[in-house]
Each structure stands twice: as structure tokens, then as C-alpha cells.
Amino acid sequence: MHPALQGLMMIFVGVSGCVGYFYFSNIVLDKFIFPAKGEHAGRNINRANLVRPWLFLFPALIALGLYLAYPVIETFRLSLTDRSQGGAFVGADNYAALFNDPKFWEALRNNLLWLLVVPAMSTAFGLLAAQLTDRIKWGNIAKSLIFMPMAISFVGAAVIWKLVYDARPIDTNQIGILNAVYLALGGDEPQQWLSKPFWNNFFLMAVLIWIQTGFAMVILSAAIRGVPEETIEAAIIDGANPFQIFFKIKVPQIIGTIVVVWTTITITVLKVFDIVFAMTNGQWETQVLANYMYDKLFRAGDWGVGSAAAMIIMLLVMPILVWNVRNARKEM
Amino acid sequence: MDNIAGRKPAVVWATQISAAVLVILWLLPTVGLLISSFRSADQIAGSGWWQSIFPQEQNIMIRAKSAADQTQEGALYVIEGNLFEQEGLDQGEISAWGTSSRAIAAYTSGQTADLGNKGRLSVQANGDYRFENNSEFSGKRGQRVFLTSVSPPNFTLDNYKNVLFSDGGDGMAKAFFNTLTVTIPATIIPILIAAFAAYALAWMDFKGRALLIAFVVGLLVVPLQLALIPLLKFHNSIGIGKGYLGVWMAHTGFGLPLAIYLLRNYMVGLPKDIIENARVDGATEFQIFIKIILPLSFPALASFAIFQFLWTWNDLLVGLVFLIDSTGDTTIMTRQITELLGSRGGNWEILATAAFVSISVPLAVFFFMQKYLVRGLLAGSVK
Structure with missing residues (x-):
């Protein structure tokens, strides 16, 4: 069958299946299992209402359990086994292998670097953009242009930035704007930005910062709008300058939002894969955990060590997960 | 607000x-790639x-045309033509020209150069030239003309034609439809499943709701x-x-937490009275959901749909792992572009165009539906 036709069928089957499931399961519940008539009408209504939420939740819970919760446990189990020995239990061997692999430490170091730089820079630029565009007439256009990279795929962004970083031999015209600017500012020869160990990490991070700044800006700009006008007016009357207003009046009032933005970007950073995969594939010491894991799983076919690496990512996400859950529970 | 105390013109200007x-x-980076996708390989x-x-x-x-193309006008032997046309170049404007590599700008356009017994050559600004001599021209190769010309900006749609429609077009057209095939079911199906679950979590009272x-x-x-x-x-x-069914299911599973979370947050904010009135009037939960909750939740549904669409x-x-098998028939655009980055890393005209084909759809969605996207972001992360 043609894939497009298959797609249409999937939409039809999926949608009608969902609607049909919800509709008929409710009918079965109300009419047959606990009919709201006869001598037990009252009790039956109550019982039906106890069951009904689970009817509504059932498909979602199955999907969540199967596609997200079960894999966490299964990955943990796989990280303790060896595929080449037919899945035999090997204890912490995979973790030992992981910790003895210099590539892993390189990936971990780079990931920590990413974690330090990207959320900080994205939030800072986002805050700056939100503040700058807050009161100007063309602010909305400016915002939507800075926000635009959010819609671009990591792979698309990788192509865009590869062109920025392109290097040509010294005696020819440069087509990468970074080298053109570098030479115009007095640089002596075009640089291969992506193959300079250590610094190339920052050139890869620039891509993610470029994408995430728009996200930070949108959320922070809504928060800045929410800062009560009176506090700003009072500061102005007291003679505060614009910088003082920004850092001492506005920022403290939106600090909660800044933290949320920071953690959201942190999670994105931990999962970053496409950018490194497409731009350097971990060469020149730019490996990150997600790409390292992909390498182990699908290129080396080593499920044990790959799963162990995945568990390390999970471990890094864990504090944020706990923090989020606690916050959510506090609200209820 | 613009004229309140403390807003000095200097500050306003600095801000602007x-x-x-x-x-x-x-x-800049995006514009660079966009412009490059409209230029030929040589230009890039x-x-x-x-x-x-x-x-x-x-x-x-x-080189001017050779002796073979000469015509005779009375006593004169003449070679005529247009320098740009005969080379297949874009029309430019010649400011200066010369006949030797040591003096490439010896004459301005319209002037005539006397080359002694080799003849008299004149070149016009538009590239027309006339080479005349009293005796017959000889030699196989034409006279060399060095030009200093200014050519106008020149853009072409050929790259798009090649990438999308030609046979050797690197499979982008196929990948485009494959991507579409992945995306649409993977956007629609999680919405429905999530909407029901979100309703239960928002408006039905049961044990374990907070835990869920x-x-x-x-x-x-969870990564x-x-x-x-x-x-x-x-x-x-x-x-x-590996195949479409797998990738649809995977995207559905991965998209559900955000969908449920966004929709629940939105539904909780719907007015309680409407729902309770409907309950009192004898509407079943299913009817309430279909006739009241779903239509009222449209903005949140739209937000999530955009997120899920952009993400898929x-x-x-996910495509690499669950969809693309060794035959490569089910390749998607992002995969195709990373392949091109590896195999044709220097062919910017193909890369830039392929990337823009892939980017264009999300960008269109972004610009037309920005309102919902922003709303969804705000609902999804600010608490």
C-alpha cells in the first residue's frame, strides 16, 4: 500500500478508533454494567462514576506506560546485561566499561560545558531581547524574528550555521560570514572553526543558543509585562536609572520565571543530539552524551554500554524531574 | 507610557x-542560506x-570570435559579436577593458583600440564589440579582451527545480512526502487520546488523580x-x-505527556458553572466532553497541534531509529539533509536548497499560527 494512503488510513482508524472506544465504553458502562435504573440505580451511578475516569485515561496511560515509563526500567535492565553474551546479567560491567572509555569522559565534559553555557546565554539573550523589545513600536516584529529559529529544525540550523562557519583558502573569496568578518578585522588566515578542539564546542553551542533565545524571550517578555507598573514608577521617582530599574526592580520580580526558563533549556541541552550529529558527529572532541549513546547503540551495536550512557543522561535529568514534580504537587 | 519621567531620548535611541x-x-544566518539557495554553484x-x-x-x-567568423565589408574585414552573449554570461556593464594582461583597463567602453597591423577593436558598455582590419584576419584563436564589468545581482530558481523535480534530485521530493506522511497522523492521534485523559485529570474526581x-x-x-x-x-x-506504524506510535507516545499537561492546564481554567450546569441538566460525561470541553479548548488544542507538528x-x-530501514525508501527530509552534509558538504547550492525546502513548511506554520504557539509556550512552562 502507498504510504500516503496508509497514512490516511491510520488517521481514519486512529481517530475513529479513539472516538469509538470512548463512546462505546461509556455506553457499555452506563447501560449494561451499571445501569442507572432498577433497585440499585443510585449505587450504580456512583459506581459508574468511579470507573469512568479510568475509561477516559486508559489509552493515554497505556501509551505513556509503554512508551515512556517501561523503557526507563528496561533500559536500566539492559544496562546490566551484555548483548553479545545473549543478554546475560553482567552487573556493573557496562558502567565500568563506560567509565574506562576516554570518549565518555569527553562527552560528559562537553555536556557539562553545554549545561553551563547554553541555558545561561539563552536566558541572558532572551532577557535582553525581551527588555529591548518591550516598549518599542516594532517590538512585535522584532520578537517574531528572534523567535523564528524555534521553528527551524536542528538539522536545518546545522546547515545554516555550517555556511556561517565555512572556510576557504586564504587567497580566495570567503563565503562563510564569520571568516569574512574575522579577516576584515585583521585576522591573518581563515579558521576552520569546527575543527579547533575545545573552542569548537562553543561554535556548536551558538547554534542552540540561537534557537533557544526566542523561547526564553517569549516567556520572559510575558513575565516582564506582568511586573506591576507601580513598582517601576516608584523606582523612577526615586531616581533609579534604566539599569537599576532592570536589575533591581524587574529581574527580582521575574526570578521564578527565569528559573523555569533555565531548567526547560537545561533539559533540551541534555538531549541535544541532532546538532552534533549533523555538524561534527562528535569528531574533533565535540562528542556529547546523546550522540555518544547513539554511536554505541546503533553503530557499535553495544546495547549494554549504550543503555548505561542513557542511564547517565537520565541521572542528570533526575534532579529537574523531582523538582518539577514537587512544584506541580505544591500547586494542587 | 513613552513620555514618563526617566525615558530620555538617548535611552530610547540606544534601545532601538x-x-x-x-x-x-x-x-543573518538564515538570510545567508536563503540567498544562497537562489544562487548558482559558481556564484556561491x-x-x-x-x-x-x-x-x-x-x-x-x-576571447573575441576567431578568424573563421570574419565577414567582409567592402575593403574591411570585420569580426562582430557580443562578449557576454557568446560566453553565455549574464548581461553586465563594462566600465573598462584592455587587450593585454598587463593593462587590463587601458580603455573605457566605447573607445577604439588601435592594435597596429592586428586591427582596430572597439568595445561598447553592453559587450558589443567590433574588430576590423584592412587585411584578412588569421590565426585559430580570437583576440583576448580583458573586461572590468559590473554585473547586476542575479538569482535563479534552478536549484529548487533540481532538488525537487529532477531525477537525480537527491530524493528530496520523496523525502518531503514521507515527512508529511509521518507528521500528520503523528499530530492528530495524540491530541484525541490526550484530550480525553486531560478532561479526566481536570474535571473528574477520583482517587490517585494528584499522583497521576x-x-x-x-x-x-524523561529523555x-x-x-x-x-x-x-x-x-x-x-x-x-521499522516503518510508518512504528514511527506514528512512537511520536504519539512521546508527545502525550506535553499534550496531557497543556490540555489539562487549560481545561482546569474553564468556567466551572458551565460544566456543573450541564451535569445537572443530565448530560453524560461523554456529551460534556464532546459538546462543551472540546470546542472551548480549541486554543489549547491548536497550540499542542503546532508543537507536535513542528516537533515531528x-x-x-525518532525517524532514524523507528522508521528508516536499509532500503532507504522511507527516508525523511532531516535524514536526507544530514546525508547531503556528509556526501556533498561542499555543494552549497544543493544543501541550502534542500534545507530550505525542509524549513519552509515549519516557517509558514510559525508565521501564520504564532499566536497559538506563544500561548502554548506560556501555558506549558510558566506556572
Whole structure:
């Protein structure tokens, strides 16, 4: 069958299946299992209402359990086994292998670097953009242009930035704007930005910062709008300058939002894969955990060590997960 | 608000200028690629894209036609033609020219150069030239003419034609439809499943509700990297292996936490009276959901649909793992572009165009539906 036709069928089957499931399961519940008539009408209504939420939740819970919760446990189990020995239990061997692999430490170091730089820079630029565009007439256009990279795929962004970083031999015209600017500012020869160990990490991070700044800006700009006008007016009357207003009046009032933005970007950073995969594939010491894991799983076919690496990512996400859950529970 | 105390003109100007610089910085990389996708391979390699929007001055050498093309006008032997046309170049404007590499700008356009017994050559600004001599021209090769010409900006749609429609077009057209095939079911199906669950979590009272919400919030941040191998094993064991069905299911599963979370947050905010009135009037929960909740939740549904669409369209990892098999028939655009980056890393005209084909759809969605996207972002992360 043609894939497009298959797609249409999937939409039809999926949608009608969902609607049909919800509709008929409710009918079965109300009419047959606990009919709201006869001598037990009252009790039956109550019982039906106890069951009904689970009817509504059932498909979602199955999907969540199967596609997200079960894999966490299964990955943990796989990280303790060896595929080449037919899945035999090997204890912490995979973790030992992981910790003895210099590539892993390189990936971990780079990931920590990413974690330090990207959320900080994205939030800072986002805050700056939100503040700058807050009161100007063309602010909305400016915002939507800075926000635009959010819609671009990591792979698309990788192509865009590869062109920025392109290097040509010294005696020819440069087509990468970074080298053109570098030479115009007095640089002596075009640089291969992506193959300079250590610094190339920052050139890869620039891509993610470029994408995430728009996200930070949108959320922070809504928060800045929410800062009560009176506090700003009072500061102005007291003679505060614009910088003082920004850092001492506005920022403290939106600090909660800044933290949320920071953690959201942190999670994105931990999962970053496409950018490194497409731009350097971990060469020149730019490996990150997600790409390292992909390498182990699908290129080396080593499920044990790959799963162990995945568990390390999970471990890094864990504090944020706990923090989020606690916050959510506090609200209820 | 603009004239309140403390808003000095200098500050306003500084703000405007910094905002403009920031916007330009953020826009430049994309614009560079967009412009490059409209230039030919030679143009891209020849000069930076930022130069292409201005007329370019270039120095080139073109040979006039050879003795074989000469005609006779009375006593004169004449060779005529247009320098740009005979080389198949774009029309330019000649400011200076010469006949020797040591003096390439010896004459201005319209002037006549006397080359002694070799003849008299005149070149016009538009490239027309006339070479005349009293005796017959000889020699196999034509006279060399060095030009300093200014050619106007020149853009072409050929790259798009090649990438999308030609046979050797690197499979982008096929990949485009494959991506679409992945995206649409993977956007629609999670919405329905999530909407029902979100309604239960928002408006039905039952034991364990708080725990379930916490469960969903926790799953929001679980890296999908963990799911790759276990799910691939699962798909293989139930016999769907790699393919569309697998990728639809995977995207559905991965999109659900955000969908449930967004929709629940929105539904909780709907007015309580409407729902309770409907209950009193004897509406079943199913009717309330279909007739009241769904229509009222449209903005949140739209927000999530956009997120999910952008995410599935732009995804590479899930496609790589669950969809693309060794035949390569089911390749998606992001995969195709990373392949091109590897195999044709220097062919910017193909890369830029392929990337823009892939980017264009999300960008269109972004610009037309920005309102919902922003609303969704705000609902999804600010608490």
C-alpha cells in the first residue's frame, strides 16, 4: 500500500478508533454494567462514576506506560546485561566499561560545558531581547524574528550555521560570514572553526543558543509585562536609572520565571543530539552524551554500554524531574 | 507610557539600535542560506552571499570570435559579436577593458583600440564589440579582451527545480512526502487520546488523580533516548519492525505527556458553572466532553497541534531509529539533509536548497499560527 494512503488510513482508524472506544465504553458502562435504573440505580451511578475516569485515561496511560515509563526500567535492565553474551546479567560491567572509555569522559565534559553555557546565554539573550523589545513600536516584529529559529529544525540550523562557519583558502573569496568578518578585522588566515578542539564546542553551542533565545524571550517578555507598573514608577521617582530599574526592580520580580526558563533549556541541552550529529558527529572532541549513546547503540551495536550512557543522561535529568514534580504537587 | 519621567531620548535611541542589532544578528544566518539557495554553484563559490545583493565588479577575460567568423565589408574585414552573449554570461556593464594582461583597463567602453597591423577593436558598455582590419584576419584563436564589468545581482530558481523535480534530485521530493506522511497522523492521534485523559485529570474526581498528574509531569522530562532500544525491541517483537506504524506510535507516545499537561492546564481554567450546569441538566460525561470541553479548548488544542507538528516535522532521531530501514525508501527530509552534509558538504547550492525546502513548511506554520504557539509556550512552562 502507498504510504500516503496508509497514512490516511491510520488517521481514519486512529481517530475513529479513539472516538469509538470512548463512546462505546461509556455506553457499555452506563447501560449494561451499571445501569442507572432498577433497585440499585443510585449505587450504580456512583459506581459508574468511579470507573469512568479510568475509561477516559486508559489509552493515554497505556501509551505513556509503554512508551515512556517501561523503557526507563528496561533500559536500566539492559544496562546490566551484555548483548553479545545473549543478554546475560553482567552487573556493573557496562558502567565500568563506560567509565574506562576516554570518549565518555569527553562527552560528559562537553555536556557539562553545554549545561553551563547554553541555558545561561539563552536566558541572558532572551532577557535582553525581551527588555529591548518591550516598549518599542516594532517590538512585535522584532520578537517574531528572534523567535523564528524555534521553528527551524536542528538539522536545518546545522546547515545554516555550517555556511556561517565555512572556510576557504586564504587567497580566495570567503563565503562563510564569520571568516569574512574575522579577516576584515585583521585576522591573518581563515579558521576552520569546527575543527579547533575545545573552542569548537562553543561554535556548536551558538547554534542552540540561537534557537533557544526566542523561547526564553517569549516567556520572559510575558513575565516582564506582568511586573506591576507601580513598582517601576516608584523606582523612577526615586531616581533609579534604566539599569537599576532592570536589575533591581524587574529581574527580582521575574526570578521564578527565569528559573523555569533555565531548567526547560537545561533539559533540551541534555538531549541535544541532532546538532552534533549533523555538524561534527562528535569528531574533533565535540562528542556529547546523546550522540555518544547513539554511536554505541546503533553503530557499535553495544546495547549494554549504550543503555548505561542513557542511564547517565537520565541521572542528570533526575534532579529537574523531582523538582518539577514537587512544584506541580505544591500547586494542587 | 513613552513620555514618563526617566525615558530620555538617548535611552530610547540606544534601545532601538540595540534591538535592531540583535534582530539582524539573529536573522543573518538564515538570510545567508536563503540567498544562497537562489544562487548558482559558481556564484556561491565565487563570493559571499552578502555581496550578491549588490552589483558585483569582476575582471574576466573573454576571447573575441576567431578568424573563421570574419565577414567582409567592402575593403574591411570585420569580426562582430557580443562578449557576454557568446560566453553565455549574464548581461553586465563594462566600465573598462584592455587587450593585454598587463593593462587590463587601458580603455573605457566605447573607445577604439588601435592594435597596429592586428586591427582596430572597439568595445561598447553592453559587450558589443567590433574588430576590423584592412587585411584578412588569421590565426585559430580570437583576440583576448580583458573586461572590468559590473554585473547586476542575479538569482535563479534552478536549484529548487533540481532538488525537487529532477531525477537525480537527491530524493528530496520523496523525502518531503514521507515527512508529511509521518507528521500528520503523528499530530492528530495524540491530541484525541490526550484530550480525553486531560478532561479526566481536570474535571473528574477520583482517587490517585494528584499522583497521576505528578506522573505526567515527571514523564515530561524523561529523555526519549532511553526509549530507543526497548521500543525497537518491542516493535520487532510485535512484528511491525521499522516503518510508518512504528514511527506514528512512537511520536504519539512521546508527545502525550506535553499534550496531557497543556490540555489539562487549560481545561482546569474553564468556567466551572458551565460544566456543573450541564451535569445537572443530565448530560453524560461523554456529551460534556464532546459538546462543551472540546470546542472551548480549541486554543489549547491548536497550540499542542503546532508543537507536535513542528516537533515531528523537525525530528531526526525518532525517524532514524523507528522508521528508516536499509532500503532507504522511507527516508525523511532531516535524514536526507544530514546525508547531503556528509556526501556533498561542499555543494552549497544543493544543501541550502534542500534545507530550505525542509524549513519552509515549519516557517509558514510559525508565521501564520504564532499566536497559538506563544500561548502554548506560556501555558506549558510558566506556572
